[in-house]
Amino acid sequence: MKFDMNxxxxxxxxxxxxxxVSEAADACINAADKNRYNAFLALNKDSALKRAExxxxxxxxxxxxxxxxxxxxxxxxNISTTxxxxxxxxxxxxxxxxxxxATVIDKLEQAGMIVVGKLNMDEFAMGxxxxxxxxxxxxxxxxxxxxxxxxxxxxxxxxxxxxxxLSLGSDTGGSIRQPCAFCGVTGIKPTYGSVSRYGLIAYxxxxxxxxxxxxxxxxxxxxxxxxxxxxxxxxxxxxxxxxDFAEAYDKRLDGVKIGLPRNYFAQGIDGGVKxxxxxxxxxxxxxxxxxxxxxxxxxxxxVSAYYIIACxxxxxxxxxxxxxxxxxxxxxxxxxxxxxRFSRSEGFGAEVKRRIxxxxxxxxxxxxxxxxxxxxxxxxxxxxxxxxxxxxxDMLISPVAPTTAYKLAENLNDPMKMYMGDIYTVSVNxxxxxxxxxxxxxxxxxxxxxxxxxxxxxxxxxxVGAARVYQNRTEYYKMKPGVAK
Amino acid sequence: xxWETVMGLEVHAELSTKSKIFCGCSTDFxxxxxxxVCPVCSGLPGVxxxxxxxxxxxxxxxxxxxxxxxxxxxxxxxxxxxxPDLPKAYQVSxxxxxxxxxxxxxxxxxxxxKTIGIREIHIEEDAGKLxxxxxxxxTHIDFNRCGVPLIEIVSLPDFRSGNxxxxxxxxLRETLLYLGxxxxxxxxxxxxxxxxxxxxxxxxxxxxxxxxxxxxxxxxIARAIEYERERQIELLKSGGEVVQETxxxxxxxxxxxxxxxxxxxxxxxxFPEPDLLPIFIDNEWLEKICKSMPEPAHKKRERYVxxxxxxxxxxxxxxxxxxxxxxxxxxxxxxxxxxxxxxxILGDIMRMMNNTATLPExxxxxxxxxxxxxxxxxxxxxxxxxYKEVVEAVFTNNAEPADYITEKGLIMVSDDSVTTGAVNxxxxxxxxxxxxxxxxxxxxxxxxxxxxQVMKKLGGAGNPExxxxxxxxxxx
Numbered sequence: 001m002k003f004d005m006n007x008x009x010x011x012x013x014x015x016x017x018x019x020x021v022s023e024a025a026d027a028c029i030n031a032a033d034k035n036r037y038n039a040f041l042a043l044n045k046d047s048a049l050k051r052a053e054x055x056x057x058x059x060x061x062x063x064x065x066x067x068x069x070x071x072x073x074x075x076x077x078n079i080s081t082t083x084x085x086x087x088x089x090x091x092x093x094x095x096x097x098x099x100x101x102a103t104v105i106d107k108l109e110q111a112g113m114i115v116v117g118k119l120n121m122d123e124f125a126m127g128x129x130x131x132x133x134x135x136x137x138x139x140x141x142x143x144x145x146x147x148x149x150x151x152x153x154x155x156x157x158x159x160x161x162x163x164x165x166l167s168l169g170s171d172t173g174g175s176i177r178q179p180c181a182f183c184g185v186t187g188i189k190p191t192y193g194s195v196s197r198y199g200l201i202a203y204x205x206x207x208x209x210x211x212x213x214x215x216x217x218x219x220x221x222x223x224x225x226x227x228x229x230x231x232x233x234x235x236x237x238x239x240x241x242x243x244d245f246a247e248a249y250d251k252r253l254d255g256v257k258i259g260l261p262r263n264y265f266a267q268g269i270d271g272g273v274k275x276x277x278x279x280x281x282x283x284x285x286x287x288x289x290x291x292x293x294x295x296x297x298x299x300x301x302x303v304s305a306y307y308i309i310a311c312x313x314x315x316x317x318x319x320x321x322x323x324x325x326x327x328x329x330x331x332x333x334x335x336x337x338x339x340x341r342f343s344r345s346e347g348f349g350a351e352v353k354r355r356i357x358x359x360x361x362x363x364x365x366x367x368x369x370x371x372x373x374x375x376x377x378x379x380x381x382x383x384x385x386x387x388x389x390x391x392x393x394d395m396l397i398s399p400v401a402p403t404t405a406y407k408l409a410e411n412l413n414d415p416m417k418m419y420m421g422d423i424y425t426v427s428v429n430x431x432x433x434x435x436x437x438x439x440x441x442x443x444x445x446x447x448x449x450x451x452x453x454x455x456x457x458x459x460x461x462x463x464v465g466a467a468r469v470y471q472n473r474t475e476y477y478k479m480k481p482g483v484a485k
Numbered sequence: 486x487x488w489e490t491v492m493g494l495e496v497h498a499e500l501s502t503k504s505k506i507f508c509g510c511s512t513d514f515x516x517x518x519x520x521x522v523c524p525v526c527s528g529l530p531g532v533x534x535x536x537x538x539x540x541x542x543x544x545x546x547x548x549x550x551x552x553x554x555x556x557x558x559x560x561x562x563x564x565x566x567x568x569p570d571l572p573k574a575y576q577v578s579x580x581x582x583x584x585x586x587x588x589x590x591x592x593x594x595x596x597x598x599k600t601i602g603i604r605e606i607h608i609e610e611d612a613g614k615l616x617x618x619x620x621x622x623x624t625h626i627d628f629n630r631c632g633v634p635l636i637e638i639v640s641l642p643d644f645r646s647g648n649x650x651x652x653x654x655x656x657l658r659e660t661l662l663y664l665g666x667x668x669x670x671x672x673x674x675x676x677x678x679x680x681x682x683x684x685x686x687x688x689x690x691x692x693x694x695x696x697x698x699x700x701x702x703x704x705x706i707a708r709a710i711e712y713e714r715e716r717q718i719e720l721l722k723s724g725g726e727v728v729q730e731t732x733x734x735x736x737x738x739x740x741x742x743x744x745x746x747x748x749x750x751x752x753x754x755x756f757p758e759p760d761l762l763p764i765f766i767d768n769e770w771l772e773k774i775c776k777s778m779p780e781p782a783h784k785k786r787e788r789y790v791x792x793x794x795x796x797x798x799x800x801x802x803x804x805x806x807x808x809x810x811x812x813x814x815x816x817x818x819x820x821x822x823x824x825x826x827x828x829x830i831l832g833d834i835m836r837m838m839n840n841t842a843t844l845p846e847x848x849x850x851x852x853x854x855x856x857x858x859x860x861x862x863x864x865x866x867x868x869x870x871x872y873k874e875v876v877e878a879v880f881t882n883n884a885e886p887a888d889y890i891t892e893k894g895l896i897m898v899s900d901d902s903v904t905t906g907a908v909n910x911x912x913x914x915x916x917x918x919x920x921x922x923x924x925x926x927x928x929x930x931x932x933x934x935x936x937x938q939v940m941k942k943l944g945g946a947g948n949p950e951x952x953x954x955x956x957x958x959x960x961x
Contacts, residue, residue: 079531098531099524100524100529102531198531198533199531199532202530202531205759205760206759233535234533235536235760235761235762236761312756313759315565315754316565316574319567319573319574324626325572326529326530340567363565363754363755363756364754365752365754368754
């Protein structure tokens with residue numbers, strides 16, 4: 001396929017007029033139309049092609065737009081796009097067509113990128129398998145009987161399946177990093193407060209962060225440079241200026257201190273995952289890094305603290321879906337109270353309802369102090385521990401998930417097992433830190449394994465540099481489904 | 486048995502900032518339904534709030550004026566509940582760290598002076614409005630008011646009588662108006678008062694309280710308090726119990742109805758608003774606000790007496806409302822004539838306000854025009870009658886004094902020959918012979934009549950002194 005290439009290569013060809021913007025967009029639209037992995041929920045065909053022509057005109061006129069000008073992209077369905085149905089993969093938002101663009105969409109469009117469609121996910125980003133959406137599960141391009149991971153499963157599968165070179169996802173407790181690991185692609189979960197959340201339909205406001213997924217770290221870094229930076233519509237977006245990765249290292253990591261949490265590898269982790277991640281650590285060491293083991297504290301509290309805080313915020317954030325203003329309204333409702341009860345009972349799926357109920361419970365009077373307040377205190381301790389760790393380390397290396405992609409429906413009825421799969425990712429969100437997720441090999445079933453590098457707040461440049469060095473020394477990120485093994 | 490009434494007040498004041506608390510939409514009252522809305526205030530999926538700094542500043546001003554401590558690191562919280570007028574299904578408010586704490590307000594009634602404690606002032610956003618259409622039985626939502634900033638001023642249960650409540654509200658209203666933070670129009674809902682009331686036997690334990698809502702005027706508040714006090718006393722006397730509940734006052738019927746009791750009370754599941762950073766108020770910001778505080782009413786009164794030589798009575802009437810004192814000061818400054826300005830406002834302006842039932846908050850009159858008129862009358866360019874006439878034209882039609890005077894020919898006639906001519910014509914008129922005879926017979930009053938005739942001839946623009954001396958001269 002003409003289009004089987006990474007984003008920066010593509011934009012170079014476009015700039016050299018060896019490929020037109022429309023051809024690139026068309027190839028993605030066709031792939032999305034076939035939707036082999038059920039990664040796409042909505043297509044933006046007409047307006048994408050129109051935009052492609054506009055961008056082509058600018059390029060023809062010699063206008064310097066951005067290094068990613070003309071590149072087609074797709075967007076997780078929890079990011080607001082003017083005129084393009086945005087449902088969060090929920091019946092509740094069926095037919096909802098936003099009247100405004102998320103800040104990231106405006107920035108990407110200004111940089112000349114073309115939004116071709118919306119990507120499947122777990123309903124309202126709640127889940128780790130992209131099976132809970134109302135339009136069915138996303139399939140893993142490496143094995144269509146397995147999950148793509150979640151909640152940004154569509155964003156990872158579409159990139160892994162070479163349907164689109166770059167996508168936007170969101171990460172609340174691992175929702176970019178884990179599907180990247182399951183699908184063998186590269187992703188960045190940026191520091192909380194570095195990319196505007198305006199237009200990201202909230203799951204858990206204090207944890208949610210928009211990030212990028214691509215086939216290699218350079219593509220991801222280029223897109224992150226575009227979307228990062230202040231936004232006067234998001235007061236939690238405290239970054240001073242957009243990231244610039246021009247100076248990030250790419251050859252050696254001499255003197256870079258990387259911490260390796262010994263206890264993350266002790267139990268409950270698949271052998272194949274363990275081997276691949278430890279091998280990645282060796283590779284970084286070979287590039288000059290100093291890898292030191294330590295014991296990650298507070299691990300037994302991380303998942304609980306995360307689910308209490310995330311669900312508490314979700315219970316409030318999802319209250320606005322009341323059947324009155326947009327989206328789904330139960331046809332059976334006759335009174336105001338029935339509109340609320342029936343619409344929400346019928347409109348939300350089981351996992352979303354579970355989290356709303358959990359969140360409402362931990363905030364209710366009499367339980368607030370015992371649960372929510374304790375979780376906030378735990379969160380503060382986790383932040384403190386990370387601060388302490390980054391006094392000694394430049395970054396940490398860790399698995400992304402304890403397993404590789406599991407079978408469809410395997411964990412759907414076991415929420416606790418599903419939640420424990422988030423053990424390595426949630427503390428990063430609780431502390432608001434950045435992390436990159438990188439492919440580092442395959443398990444004995446031939447499924448991709450990923451690892452993450454976690455950095456101090458706003459240390460994206462260091463992380464991208466280390467990722468570059470790693471990808472310059474390895475080939476895993478180049479592997480394509482159906483080719484490996 | 487002696488019953489004591491114990492009351493505390495929750496006063497919601499809509500802040501008169503230009504834009505809403507979390508977006509740039511206008512806060513103007515009365516626009517077409519849903520014409521002052523955007524994705525943020527209508528709570529569309531994915532939007533985020535951005536705090537309007539003026540809201541914090543207005544709240545700080547109120548707090549400083551009410552002797553509160555300003556919370557240097559105050560936070561916003563979410564209050565969760567479902568109602569169609571609340572598009573996000575939560576109201577951003579303050580529970581854990583309100584912006585102002587521990588204030589007080591001194592009041593004076595026939596019962597003497599008293600200090601009312603203020604527990605806190607917190608910032609919150611207003612909800613929209615439901616409009617019920619009785620014809621179709623349908624209900625429509627207007628989000629224009631969504632996100633209009635409010636402060637809630639919560640008093641301690643320090644009130645013991647309706648008079649104290651009204652005295653407090655009047656003082657509070659005066660304060661907020663002076664600060665310019667709220668226009669305090671109860672009928673438009675920009676000032677809303679909830680009364681918490683319980684009764685007890687003098688000196689006994691506090692009784693169970695009720696909360697009264699829908700009080701749309703000071704009069705209604707006084708009536709509702711009287712009604713609720715009697716209702717509770719009757720209940721207790723007959724061996725019943727007061728139920729802790731929210732009651733709605735119906736002013737037409739003069740009764741209140743229970744809306745919801747404590748058993749059905751909602752659990753608002755307050756928690757810190759994660760979409761907004763804490764509001765950090767540093768010394769610099771606080772000092773800036775302190776410096777920008779307008780002069781309080783009692784200071785103004787003293788100044789009017791000392792600086793402008795007004796009587797205490799005049800000064801206190803001029804300072805009952807900020808619009809009046811602002812007008813006074815503007816006209817004073819532009820004309821340089823405090824006494825004349827005070828006379829004008831206390832006399833003609835207030836008379837016309839009375840006649841047209843214009844409330845001070847709705848008074849709109851151009852101070853510059855009044856200053857011009859004062860100069861004209863003092864420089865004897867127009868006479869007093871013309872002055873009155875033009876003031877009225879400015880008040881009712883916003884007339885431009887110069888144009889009006891020219892058009893109506895009100896420039897005072899100070900030309901000797903014209904005046905003498907008019908005098909001669911009047912004296913030559915046979916119908917005035919009686920008056921002339923009367924005057925010559927020593928009836929001084931007759932001169933007034935003749936002067937009136939001359940003025941008429943001069944189109945009302947005669948110079949009274951010149952007319953008088955010319956008449957006296959001619960009748961010698």
